[in-house]
Amino acid sequence: MSPKTLYDKIWDAHVAHQADDGTCLLYIDRHLVHEVTSPQAFEGLRLTGRKVRAPDKTIAVPDHNVPTTWDREKGIDNEESRIQVEALDQNAKETGIHYYPVSDIRQGIVHIVGPEQGWTLPGMTVVCGDSHTATHGAFGALAHGIGTSEVEHVLATQTLIQKKSKNMKVEITGHLRPGVTAKDITLSVIGKTGTAGGTGYVIEYMGSAIEDLSMEGRMTVCNMAIEGGARAGLIAPDQKTFDYVQGRPHAPKGAQWEAALAWWKTLKSDPDAHWDKVVTLRGEDIAPVVTWGTSPEDVLPIDATVPDPSSFTGGKVEAAQRALDYMGLKPGQKLQDIQIDTVFIGSCTNGRIEDLRAAAEIVKGRKIKEGMRAMVVPGSGLVRLQAEEEGLADIFKEAGFEWRLAGCSMCLAMNPDQLSPGERCAATSNRNFEGRQGRGGRTHLMSPAMAAAAAVTGHLTDVRELS
Amino acid sequence: MDKFTTITGVAAPMPLVNIDTDMIIPKQFLKTIKRSGLGVNLFDEMRYTQDGKENPDFVLNKPAYRKSEILIAGDNFGCGSSREHAPWALLDFGIRSIISTSFADIFYSNCFKNGILPIVLKPEEVAVLMKDAEKGENARITVDLESQTVTSADGEVFHFEVDAFKKRCLLEGLDDIGLTMEKASAIDAYEKAAAVERPWV
Ligand code: SF4
Numbered sequence: 001m002s003p004k005t006l007y008d009k010i011w012d013a014h015v016a017h018q019a020d021d022g023t024c025l026l027y028i029d030r031h032l033v034h035e036v037t038s039p040q041a042f043e044g045l046r047l048t049g050r051k052v053r054a055p056d057k058t059i060a061v062p063d064h065n066v067p068t069t070w071d072r073e074k075g076i077d078n079e080e081s082r083i084q085v086e087a088l089d090q091n092a093k094e095t096g097i098h099y100y101p102v103s104d105i106r107q108g109i110v111h112i113v114g115p116e117q118g119w120t121l122p123g124m125t126v127v128c129g130d131s132h133t134a135t136h137g138a139f140g141a142l143a144h145g146i147g148t149s150e151v152e153h154v155l156a157t158q159t160l161i162q163k164k165s166k167n168m169k170v171e172i173t174g175h176l177r178p179g180v181t182a183k184d185i186t187l188s189v190i191g192k193t194g195t196a197g198g199t200g201y202v203i204e205y206m207g208s209a210i211e212d213l214s215m216e217g218r219m220t221v222c223n224m225a226i227e228g229g230a231r232a233g234l235i236a237p238d239q240k241t242f243d244y245v246q247g248r249p250h251a252p253k254g255a256q257w258e259a260a261l262a263w264w265k266t267l268k269s270d271p272d273a274h275w276d277k278v279v280t281l282r283g284e285d286i287a288p289v290v291t292w293g294t295s296p297e298d299v300l301p302i303d304a305t306v307p308d309p310s311s312f313t314g315g316k317v318e319a320a321q322r323a324l325d326y327m328g329l330k331p332g333q334k335l336q337d338i339q340i341d342t343v344f345i346g347s348c349t350n351g352r353i354e355d356l357r358a359a360a361e362i363v364k365g366r367k368i369k370e371g372m373r374a375m376v377v378p379g380s381g382l383v384r385l386q387a388e389e390e391g392l393a394d395i396f397k398e399a400g401f402e403w404r405l406a407g408c409s410m411c412l413a414m415n416p417d418q419l420s421p422g423e424r425c426a427a428t429s430n431r432n433f434e435g436r437q438g439r440g441g442r443t444h445l446m447s448p449a450m451a452a453a454a455a456v457t458g459h460l461t462d463v464r465e466l467s
Numbered sequence: 468m469d470k471f472t473t474i475t476g477v478a479a480p481m482p483l484v485n486i487d488t489d490m491i492i493p494k495q496f497l498k499t500i501k502r503s504g505l506g507v508n509l510f511d512e513m514r515y516t517q518d519g520k521e522n523p524d525f526v527l528n529k530p531a532y533r534k535s536e537i538l539i540a541g542d543n544f545g546c547g548s549s550r551e552h553a554p555w556a557l558l559d560f561g562i563r564s565i566i567s568t569s570f571a572d573i574f575y576s577n578c579f580k581n582g583i584l585p586i587v588l589k590p591e592e593v594a595v596l597m598k599d600a601e602k603g604e605n606a607r608i609t610v611d612l613e614s615q616t617v618t619s620a621d622g623e624v625f626h627f628e629v630d631a632f633k634k635r636c637l638l639e640g641l642d643d644i645g646l647t648m649e650k651a652s653a654i655d656a657y658e659k660a661a662a663v664e665r666p667w668v
């Protein structure tokens with residue numbers, strides 16, 4: 001048998017039908033659903049008289065529009081947001097899919113809830129009408145975002161029409177230095193390959209620095225595979241993966257666990273597998289990084305200066321100039337001198353317990369800068385409870401942070417958590433596009449520890465100088 | 468879905484690279500539960516000023532391009548969020564084809580589901596079409612799906628690749644869910660076998 005990559009293996013195990021031209025029907029093991037990209041899909045089923053084929057493999061949770069303030073029981077003020085969440089309530093009820101409504105303590109960001117509840121398992125195919133579905137690749141699951149028409153296709157047929165992507169290996173050798181995190185890895189990779197560097201590929205992240213990461217860290221890395229243009233990001237499952245999964249509500253048990261484990265252990269790329277593209281970074285070379293522009297590829301080490309647009313080539317010259325105008329920055333300015341008004345810690349990239357621990361460690365015994373608006377939005381209700389039990393919530397509150405309920409919140413500002421024009425935010429989320437966190441808002445992406453450091457000092461800060 | 472065969476007309480130039488789906492349709496318009504009506508908010512934050520007036524400098528607000536059915540765009544068009552609201556908004560405005568050097572993966576497949584043809588050409592070919600587009604009403608280009616060609620205003624012909632299945636769906640306006648459901652027996656058989664091999668799923 002010819003050697004295979006992890007992607008090849010998962011793909012081969014899920015082809016339900018292959019046409020002569022190579023177009024495949026890929027069987028989907030888990031379909032995650034949220035309120036923004038699904039109403040039109042359910043409506044489509046109704047109009048055509050079709051049914052949800054596998055309700056037991058479909059899991060829904062509202063997250064994007066949900067208020068994260070403590071008075072959210074009173075309902076959603078914005079009428080359109082409310083209608084969208086109610087539509088999901090109704091669609092879930094009518095079709096019998098698994099559902100975590102806003103009132104459920106397990107509610108949270110779909111990509112945090114899936115793994116937390118044991119829905120995401122190694123070797124699965126996982127899709128969701130959301131580009132950050134790539135997150136689930138941390139378990140060695142083939143996971144990617146789809147559009148609403150495809151949501152409808154999966155609801156109706158439990159398959160997707162797909163052509164296979166190419167294989168790309170991203171290897172992080174050696175080990176990270178202190179103060180450097182999974183977020184710095186994933187941003188640095190995008191900084192190197194560009195936002196289109198992964199287009200047409202499924203990336204497998206490997207190497208000792210990846211193996212060192214916790215499951216939370218691995219999810220952070222895979223989460224941003226899409227920002228590098230890749231269809232999906234993958235990390236081969238290992239003992240850490242199995243330990244994380246075991247005992248979760250929907251993980252297999254008893255004899256099934258043993259059978260699953262035996263298969264999962266085969267889920268790694270063969271040593272001589274073929275790679276269409278290889279990118280290698282040395283763990284020791286990765287620094288804590290921040291973004292300066294309006295694309296996740298606009299990334300630099302914190303001790304660098306704002307680049308000159310003329311140092312780029314092609315269409316990027318204009319894009320960089322536009323980004324600097326939008327961000328209100330000048331070439332040559334030190335990144336560490338950039339003043340911040342707002343800090344947002346949360347999102348499916350960095351809203352897990354380990355992220356909150358890392359931020360709390362920096363904040364502990366300190367206060368946020370006067371006038372700073374800083375918030376922590378846990379990724380799920382269960383993350384929130386755990387952080388409260390561990391005393392992290394108190395650390396944040398004492399420092400002056402707002403402590404919120406779970407949801408997407410200021411990651412994309414579909415709920416009332418938004419930046420005003422010109423406001424500048426240190427954010428642990430994944431996109432710094434124009435207007436992403438509110439029209440005219442300026443976003444700098446970074447790790448939770450770096451965002452916490454910025455909250456304390458009031459400007460972009462090298463976390464290594466604080467801890 | 469509307470069929471796509473051939474279109475001829477004035478193309479709108481958008482040379483900016485990395486135009487993301489947040490730019491194409493900002494999040495405040497994702498709250499709809501319908502597919503239609505998003506055209507007025509296409510490129511909202513570039514197209515309108517803070518007080519809601521049209522920005523006269525924005526390409527689609529210029530008289531020559533208000534009815535464009537073709538966009539010529541910079542690299543990596545449609546990156547970012549998977550929102551299908553992006554092609555819905557483009558289609559609702561009237562855009563039926565987008566030509567660039569590269570597209571983000573999810574956006575690219577979303578286009579085909581909505582009767583929009585995304586076309587990848589070589590940088591030098593896109594450059595020719597971009598020049599044409601900048602000439603406004605003086606230059607018309609033609610996109611022909613059947614022959615997989617784009618013809619510039621000067622009659623230069625560029626060939627493009629398109630997946631055979633996607634091409635057929637677009638030419639005939641086919642519903643791909645219906646096509647997949649015809650293969651229900653294959654899906655049933657897969658499910659039966661998988662239930663034995665991986666019963667924990
Ligand atoms: S947290 Fe942000 S990136 Fe993640 S699913 Fe929510 S909106 Fe999308």
